[in-house]
Amino acid sequence: MATLNLQHIDKIYDNNVQAVFDFNLDVKDGELIVLVGPSGCGKSTTLRMVAGLEDISNGKLMLDGRDITQTPAKDRDMAMVFQSYALYHHMTIYENMAFSLTLRKENPNVIHKKVLAAAEILNLTTQLNKKPGQLSGGQQQRVAMGRSIVRNPKVFLFDEPLSNLDAKLRSSTRREILLLHKRLQATMLYVTHDQTEALTLADRIVCMSMGHVQQVGTPLELYDTPANVFVASFIGLPPMNFYDVKVSGNELLGNGFKLTLTPEEKATLAGYEGKDITLGVRPENIVEGGDFKVTVSNNENLGMNTLVYGSIDGIGVKVTAKLKGWKNYKVGDTASFSFVRKHFFDKETTNAIRGGK
Amino acid sequence: MNEEKLIKRDRMRFIKNKSSANLAYLAILLNVFYFVSVYQSDVETYYYKILIGASIIYNLIFMLAAFLSSEGVKNYQKSYSYLEALIGVVQFVRIFILPVPYHNIIIGDSGARVMENGQFMFCIVCLIASGVCLILSAVINFIKCNELEAHIKSLEAQKA
Numbered sequence: 320m321a322t323l324n325l326q327h328i329d330k331i332y333d334n335n336v337q338a339v340f341d342f343n344l345d346v347k348d349g350e351l352i353v354l355v356g357p358s359g360c361g362k363s364t365t366l367r368m369v370a371g372l373e374d375i376s377n378g379k380l381m382l383d384g385r386d387i388t389q390t391p392a393k394d395r396d397m398a399m400v401f402q403s404y405a406l407y408h409h410m411t412i413y414e415n416m417a418f419s420l421t422l423r424k425e426n427p428n429v430i431h432k433k434v435l436a437a438a439e440i441l442n443l444t445t446q447l448n449k450k451p452g453q454l455s456g457g458q459q460q461r462v463a464m465g466r467s468i469v470r471n472p473k474v475f476l477f478d479e480p481l482s483n484l485d486a487k488l489r490s491s492t493r494r495e496i497l498l499l500h501k502r503l504q505a506t507m508l509y510v511t512h513d514q515t516e517a518l519t520l521a522d523r524i525v526c527m528s529m530g531h532v533q534q535v536g537t538p539l540e541l542y543d544t545p546a547n548v549f550v551a552s553f554i555g556l557p558p559m560n561f562y563d564v565k566v567s568g569n570e571l572l573g574n575g576f577k578l579t580l581t582p583e584e585k586a587t588l589a590g591y592e593g594k595d596i597t598l599g600v601r602p603e604n605i606v607e608g609g610d611f612k613v614t615v616s617n618n619e620n621l622g623m624n625t626l627v628y629g630s631i632d633g634i635g636v637k638v639t640a641k642l643k644g645w646k647n648y649k650v651g652d653t654a655s656f657s658f659v660r661k662h663f664f665d666k667e668t669t670n671a672i673r674g675g676k
Numbered sequence: 677m678n679e680e681k682l683i684k685r686d687r688m689r690f691i692k693n694k695s696s697a698n699l700a701y702l703a704i705l706l707n708v709f710y711f712v713s714v715y716q717s718d719v720e721t722y723y724y725k726i727l728i729g730a731s732i733i734y735n736l737i738f739m740l741a742a743f744l745s746s747e748g749v750k751n752y753q754k755s756y757s758y759l760e761a762l763i764g765v766v767q768f769v770r771i772f773i774l775p776v777p778y779h780n781i782i783i784g785d786s787g788a789r790v791m792e793n794g795q796f797m798f799c800i801v802c803l804i805a806s807g808v809c810l811i812l813s814a815v816i817n818f819i820k821c822n823e824l825e826a827h828i829k830s831l832e833a834q835k836a
């Protein structure tokens with residue numbers, strides 16, 4: 320397959336709006352990279368630049384060490400799967416999958432072999448004589464993927480391919496994409512705004528905001544050691560709780576609560592004595608019993624877990640906790656919680672505070 | 677059977693029979709050329725008015741039947757081969773219903789014919805070509821249908 324290098328890539332539109340700032344990424348052979356971020360963060364623009372559908376304003380794009388910055392889209396040997404499937408509705412599934420190869424005037428027998436092989440991979444063999452309108456959304460998206468597979472491209476590009484599907488179908492199609500990646504061992508770039516897709520699919524995630532790369536890392540790195548407040552708030556569902564606190568000796572002083580620091584935490588915050596910082600706590604890192612009292616405002620049972628929303632007694636600071644098991648808090652009940660894992664962020668830069676800094 | 681032939685046959689499961697369908701479309705087009713040409717002859721007799729009226733009705737029936745057949749053979753339906761063959765043969769018969777009588781009738785003492793040589797030749801060429809296209813389409817479809825049936829049977833046998 321292929322390696323892909325994006326070096327200092329910018330995208331500046333004619334009206335001087337800059338959509339992407341200094342994007343750098345090395346995609347290894349066979350790696351599945353997910354670009355994730357909120358709408359308008361520049362992830363689709365980046366993907367379209369890689370595909371050749373948008374010009375690159377500054378920087379270089381290298382495929383297998385070859386500069387393809389100015390190469391037209393048709394000569395890049397990349398296949399793109401769109402959110403809207405982009406299937407030809409007057410053609411059968413077989414014809415849709417064979418279309419790009421037919422345009423290249425490949426031998427019909429070779430096309431036939433490739434289409435059948437792709438259909439086998441995607442479990443579409445029995446659907447080949449149908450028209451796209453007769454298939455479900457998930458099946459149509461599989462056809463769109465099949466159309467890419469038959470081309471045997473160096474890089475697969477996915478632009479929010481699951482966004483048009485309902486939740487159940489999205490989950491099953493996501494698993495199929497993952498199986499497809501494992502089977503083909505292909506280099507893939509995948510754009511989504513859905514963090515679940517990002518966390519479940521990616522070898523590495525690129526988290527973007529406002530055209531800037533916020534963090535590049537494995538799903539676990541982004542979840543466990545977010546680089547800044549944005550990444551911490553974007554990755555994880557429900558989102559992380561944030562509190563303004565002051566470091567004072569062995570304690571963190573918040574608005575209406577006080578937390579004792581462990582020796583490790585104290586070492587991490589060594590340079591922040593007397594300073595204001597942001598404390599981040601994931602809802603799943605909150606457990607019952609302990610440091611502070613919360614007045615419950617909502618209790619949502621999800622089966623395995625219960626989401627408890629509330630505010631710290633008397634001061635109204637919001638808390639969201641994801642507790643294990645089935646809980647039956649009522650509105651107005653008082654619960655006592657404690658934090659088992661804390662994240663610290665510099666208040667000015669919003670970057671994560673790591674040990675010794 | 678070698679692999680190439682086998683794949684070619686297997687492709688028929690997913691590729692429509694375009695050659696037969698296109699021949700049927702061509703037959704319709706040639707028939708249009710024929711009837712546009714034949715109606716240029718205008719002889720004020722009851723006999724020709726009746727015949728031309730009937731010809732118009734048959735042309736409509738022909739085009740409908742040929743178009744239905746083109747769709748049928750496109751999807752490898754063997755029964756439409758018989759219909760195509762029938763309307764193909766009728767195209768030959770039609771040569772003797774309008775063009776030949778028109779060509780043989782001389783108007784008054786002028787020596788002029790209802791249908792002059794050029795127009796007569798054009799009409800019969802159109803009808804013959806149209807008939808040949810339909811019969812060819814029917815034969816191709818018939819052969820392909822048999823091949824496809826045999827192939828599907830062998831696939832089912834393999835599965836079993």
